[in-house]
Amino acid sequence: MLSSNTLGHPAIHARRKRRLSRKALGAALGLCMVVAALTTWLATRTHIVDLGNEQQLSDSGLLQDWAEGAVIVMIRHAERCDSAPGPCLDDPTGITVAGTQAATRVGQGLHTLGLSNADVLSSPKVRTRQTAHFILGQAVPSAAWLESCDNPFADEALARKRPGHNLVLVTHNGCIDHFQRQQRVVGGERESGYASALFVSVDGNGNARILGRLNEPDWQRVLASIGK
CATH class of the missing domain: 1.20.5 (Single alpha-helices involved in coiled-coils or other helix-helix interfaces)
Known part of the structure; x- marks a missing residue:
């Protein structure tokens, strides 16, 4: 011891x-x-910029990229009937009356940006076709891949982007989420609200860069400031 x-x-x-x-x-x-x-x-993560902030909108370069036809915008469908208390437009698998009004406001915003050099496609689901109709004021061609929210979605979107033409896609939260995953967006920032728009810049080599998101309530206020 x-x-x-x-x-x-x-x-x-x-x-x-x-x-x-x-x-x-x-x-x-x-x-x-x-x-x-x-x-x-x-x-190495990508953060989503709030384009509802006028300074961040200006800094993003969206307006210049849009004028050059270098943008893909992914718009989630408007408020759906089966998950909202408000009255439906008609089809119970479609959008609400309030959703039609939101889609119309988004359409007014897109027309302010300019749609003369834009291709527009919609998912074939009722809620996306209705949303696209109220955005554009007319029926919009649909494509099955816009409702197949799986890993190839991002490649499909980029493959359909024509040089010098913006591409407007009316689709689903899950599809937008897949695109954001590929772009290494932080998990807590990937949720897209009804009728919100994710703007993506695409360069001459087909490389994508997320510019930011514009939520439906901010469209009119922000775009009205552009013309001042």
């Missing part, structure tokens, strides 16, 4: 302190590595 003198020997205390120091150093280095990895991961 060790004597009390041995236990209290300075050399033993020194070894214990060194062991503790090494453990503390290891823990600190481990924490630094975790923080560095998290910082790097966050730096």
Whole structure:
């Protein structure tokens, strides 16, 4: 058995302190590595800019890209009948009366931006076709891939973007989510509200860059400021 003198020997205390120091150093280095990895991961994520903010709209370059026909805009359908208390337009699988009004306001906004050089497509679902009709004021061609909200959606969208022509897609939250996943958007920022629009710039090589999102209530206020 060790004597009390041995236990209290300075050399033993020194070894214990060194062991503790090494453990503390290891823990600190481990924490630094975790923080560095998290910082790097966050730096590679894409954040969604709120284009309802006039300064952020200006900084995004959307207006210039739109004028050049270099934009894809993905619009979620308006408020659906089966998940809202308001009266339906007609078909129970379609949108509400309030949804038609929201879609009309979005259409007014898009016409303010200009649709002379835009291609417009809709998902074949009733709610998206109705939304597209109230946005454009007329029937819109539909495409099945706009309701197949799976991994190829982003490639399908980019493949249909013609040079010098903006592309307006009326689709679903799940499809927009898939596009945002491919663009490494932070999980908590991927939800699209009814009739909201995600704007994406596409360069000459087909590379996409998310410019931001414009929510339906902000269209008229923001676009009215453009003409001032």
